[in-house]
Amino acid sequence: MGKRLKGWQELPCGAIITDMGAVKENKTGAWRSMRPVWNREKCRQCLMCWIYCPDSAIMVKDGKMVGIDYDYCKGCGICAGICPAKVIDMEKERK
Amino acid sequence: MIVAKTGNEALAYAMKQINPDVVAAYPITPSTEIVQIFSNYVSDGEVDTEFVAVESEHSAMTACIGAAACGCRVMTATASQGLALMHEMLFIAAGLRLPIVMAVASRSLSSPLNIHGDHSDSVASRDSGWMQFFCETVQEGYDTLIQAVKIAERAYLPALVAIDGFILSHCQERIEIFDDRDVREFLGKPKPNYNLLDWRNPILVGPATLQDYYFEFKRSEIEGMNRALPIIEEVQEEFKKRFGRGYPVLEEYRCDDAEAVVLVMGSACGTCRVAVDHLRAKGKRVGMVKLRVFRPLVHPLLKKSLAKFKAVGVLDRVDAVNSYGGPLFTEVSSVLYDLPERPKLFSYVYGLGGREFAPEDATFVFEQVLSGKKDELVTYIGVR
Numbered sequence: 253m254g255k256r257l258k259g260w261q262e263l264p265c266g267a268i269i270t271d272m273g274a275v276k277e278n279k280t281g282a283w284r285s286m287r288p289v290w291n292r293e294k295c296r297q298c299l300m301c302w303i304y305c306p307d308s309a310i311m312v313k314d315g316k317m318v319g320i321d322y323d324y325c326k327g328c329g330i331c332a333g334i335c336p337a338k339v340i341d342m343e344k345e346r347k
Numbered sequence: 348m349i350v351a352k353t354g355n356e357a358l359a360y361a362m363k364q365i366n367p368d369v370v371a372a373y374p375i376t377p378s379t380e381i382v383q384i385f386s387n388y389v390s391d392g393e394v395d396t397e398f399v400a401v402e403s404e405h406s407a408m409t410a411c412i413g414a415a416a417c418g419c420r421v422m423t424a425t426a427s428q429g430l431a432l433m434h435e436m437l438f439i440a441a442g443l444r445l446p447i448v449m450a451v452a453s454r455s456l457s458s459p460l461n462i463h464g465d466h467s468d469s470v471a472s473r474d475s476g477w478m479q480f481f482c483e484t485v486q487e488g489y490d491t492l493i494q495a496v497k498i499a500e501r502a503y504l505p506a507l508v509a510i511d512g513f514i515l516s517h518c519q520e521r522i523e524i525f526d527d528r529d530v531r532e533f534l535g536k537p538k539p540n541y542n543l544l545d546w547r548n549p550i551l552v553g554p555a556t557l558q559d560y561y562f563e564f565k566r567s568e569i570e571g572m573n574r575a576l577p578i579i580e581e582v583q584e585e586f587k588k589r590f591g592r593g594y595p596v597l598e599e600y601r602c603d604d605a606e607a608v609v610l611v612m613g614s615a616c617g618t619c620r621v622a623v624d625h626l627r628a629k630g631k632r633v634g635m636v637k638l639r640v641f642r643p644l645v646h647p648l649l650k651k652s653l654a655k656f657k658a659v660g661v662l663d664r665v666d667a668v669n670s671y672g673g674p675l676f677t678e679v680s681s682v683l684y685d686l687p688e689r690p691k692l693f694s695y696v697y698g699l700g701g702r703e704f705a706p707e708d709a710t711f712v713f714e715q716v717l718s719g720k721k722d723e724l725v726t727y728i729g730v731r
Contacts, residue, residue, distance in 0.1 A: 260563035265503055265571075266444035267564040268541050269551035278555070 280307065284327035284345050288320055291339040301331035301340065348524050354515035357489040357522055358424065358450045358508075359384035363394055364530040365496055367448075368419035368537075371399035371410035375429035376462045377512040378452035382424050404429035408436035408447075415445035416552045418539035420496065423447070426512060427454035430468040434475065437505070441476025442568055443552060444540055446499035449477075450492055451509040452516035453613070453664075455700045463701020464512030466613065466665040470641070470674050476568060478506040478575055479642040481612040485510070485520035487594055487639075493525075494586050496534055502578045503540050504571050511614040511664075513701060525590060533589055575643045597648040598637040601627060602655075605634030607717040610653065610679060611662040612638045615697070615704050619662075622709035633713045638675070646682045653683060658691040660716035664698045672696075672725050693721050697728035704728065 264270060297317060302310040309325035311318050320331075332340040352360065359381045362370070370389075372382040389398040397414075401407045407423050415421040425433060430451060440447050456467040469479055480495060482488040488510040495506040510516055543552050556564055579596060587593030600616075601623050602608055611619050619635040626633045636652055636659075638645075653659050663673025671677060672694035683689045695712055698704040708728050715721055 260566040269554045
């Protein structure tokens with residue numbers, strides 16, 4: 253907020269973005285209608301959810317799944333569908 | 348070297364000499380042969396091109412965009428419904444400032460279905476941010492396709508080179524072709540704006556920009572088109588110097604003391620030349636203004652040229668179905684609007700769906716424009 257926005261002559265030709273990771277500022281999880289809920293105890297740590305998540309919303313630390321990043325999760329349910337141990341439940345999002 | 352070639356053969360031959368890095372295309376009448384012949388060059392090893400056979404024109408343009416974003420010199424060819432199917436991707440190519448060059452054998456759009464020539468397809472793409480060239484002859488098509496590569500790469504804008512479907516695409520003409528080496532020397536190596544595969548300088552291509560930046564990026568794209576005309580003229584000059592042939596952006600034919608002229612694009616220019624000569628022989632002061640570049644709209648040149656005449660008939664090989672007049676007519680009207688004294692402007696729509704446009708039709712137009720009297724707002728030439 254309060255950041256000066258660039259004028260058109262300062263922008264790269266062809267609308268390319270050169271500062272990588274800018275999309276992080278753009279939180280995309282707000283319009284979720286279903287929320288994946290992860291059961292930590294029953295998880296086998298196969299990381300299939302991490303491989304398949306199209307929004308990189310599965311948080312992994314030291315090679316282990318540690319949770320779901322709801323700032324970016326759109327609630328698509330792919331993680332719940334792919335999980336072989338069925339430890340992710342899709343629940344109705346409550347605001 | 349002098350050879351006999353159809354429009355499609357000539358454009359395919361130009362593509363061979365250009366030797367693009369990638370060609371992605373889907374066959375559609377009347378442009379099919381361009382890529383068909385070119386794919387032979389690929390399989391015979393006469394070009395180094397990576398040829399991508401895709402499942403639709405939407406995919407063709409998408410593949411072209413992907414390849415061009417990786418810094419490749421990219422070409423394709425299409426027509427009619429195929430160009431319409433590319434429509435969404437045309438804007439993306441232009442917005443990403445990718446110098447893709449596309450050959451179009453212009454053809455009408457459905458419905459009803461018709462495979463013959465008019466300018467419906469190209470003109471319908473006029474707001475997509477592509478430069479557009481309309482060619483009078485097969486020779487001009489061949490020359491323009493080569494020029495377009497250089498123009499596009501210098502302007503960082505995609506370019507469409509249109510030859511009239513069947514009239515030029517399938518008719519043979521005596522043309523002069525250059526040596527492969529000369530063409531490649533003329534074009535040099537492409538100098539891409541950016542390269543998606545350059546891992547040392549990672550970039551994101553095609554980002555989402557919302558209310559905060561979309562307008563600024565669009566403004567910068569608009570500036571690209573604003574600056575295109577001098578680039579077109581510059582490349583035109585270089586081409587003329589090298590190959591001895593040139594085509595002005597706007598050509599005046601026998602216009603010196605003309606009272607009435609017609610403004611026209613594409614192969615009908617040849618027909619109008621015949622009519623002008625015929626009427627001149629009878630002492631009528633008529634002339635033709637040929638518009639070769641439709642995008643950018645060359646408004647300073649149009650204004651300078653057309654302001655001289657008493658009456659101008661604008662010939663459109665397409666109707667905008669706007670209940671007013673052809674697309675070129677409405678654009679020329681607005682270009683001339685702020686002149687203190689304007690020529691009378693008449694709108695003519697001709698040749699839809701390959702309908703014949705003969706010298707007699709052109710003569711009819713000239714005589715009406717010369718008389719300065721016209722009952723209807725738009726005259727549809729040759730409609731029963």
